Amino acid sequence: MATDSSLPGTAAFRLMVLGTDLANDFAAHLRETGLTPKHLGALAMVEQGFTRTQDDIARLMRVSPSLVVRLADQLEQRGLLERRRDPANRRKHLLTVTGKGESLLSEMGSLAAAVDAELGARLGGRLSGQLDEALAQLMGKLMEDRSRKSP
Amino acid sequence: MATDSSLPGTAAFRLMVLGTDLANDFAAHLRETGLTPKHLGALAMVEQGFTRTQDDIARLMRVSPSLVVRLADQLEQRGLLERRRDPANRRKHLLTVTGKGESLLSEMGSLAAAVDAELGARLGGRLSGQLDEALAQLMGKLMEDRSRKSP
DNA sequence: TATTGTTATACTCTATAACTATA
């Protein structure tokens, strides 16, 4: 892919650096709420309909089930997420995003859109459209892979 | 930028998710060495000539100076990095990557290249070239911004 | 006084393992 195959010249390295740097920014904006980027990711997964249970979240995000308990606890405490037992299988908790949760997602969506605008300014219209397209496809494949092996 | 401006539809969100996920993969591969992705990042910054002192690293990577001390300590202990006092300004430590450090960077570069190949397979040649171009430009601007305000 | 680096300390995030309950 990259013409330079030394570590800093790879797309993988750059994705890692840019992505973790962005995660730091999001973390800073979330700090006052006591939430982390992972809380946000979990909430977004639920809202998008990728997950119905805590187990789904753990697999999709590749985090331990015990962490999901904590994330869900804290999201629930803040009124952003609802847990209720699945009547059909009382081991499961069905998760839904509350109105307040939607608000938070929307608010953070605005922050993300502002970042996108800045990226757009740095890349120009052509390249930034291409970046969007590539990232959307990678994200889609990732979700697809991790959704497999679980109805 | 993105046609969908909800959080999960933004480039910023996807960069964050894909980047931190990749960082986890790198962390797993580094585990046996006792190093983290940040150690690797610091080493790469030094090797690329972006930084000459610990202070530079802290600013470029946006981490605390005290963390840089620990990173440098551990890299030095493993013979990957050398610290020597700057004779011209004895407060500073001039950092250089050792041969062993270059080897590690090269090894992790191969891992990154393998990831790039997989990304390429998922995106196809056209899109993956465009992703490379966009990421390279974003990374360049980032380094440029953070190098400013410090000769 | 300002810069560079260090130490001491404490806190946040996360995983592992053992457990409960349901199936």
Add this chain to the structure above:
DNA sequence: TATAGTTATAGAGTATAACAATA
């Protein structure tokens, strides 16, 4: 016996603040 979730515990990673040395 297997699955979904929970609790208890411990460890890794990081920042803050106080400090030392040099300029």
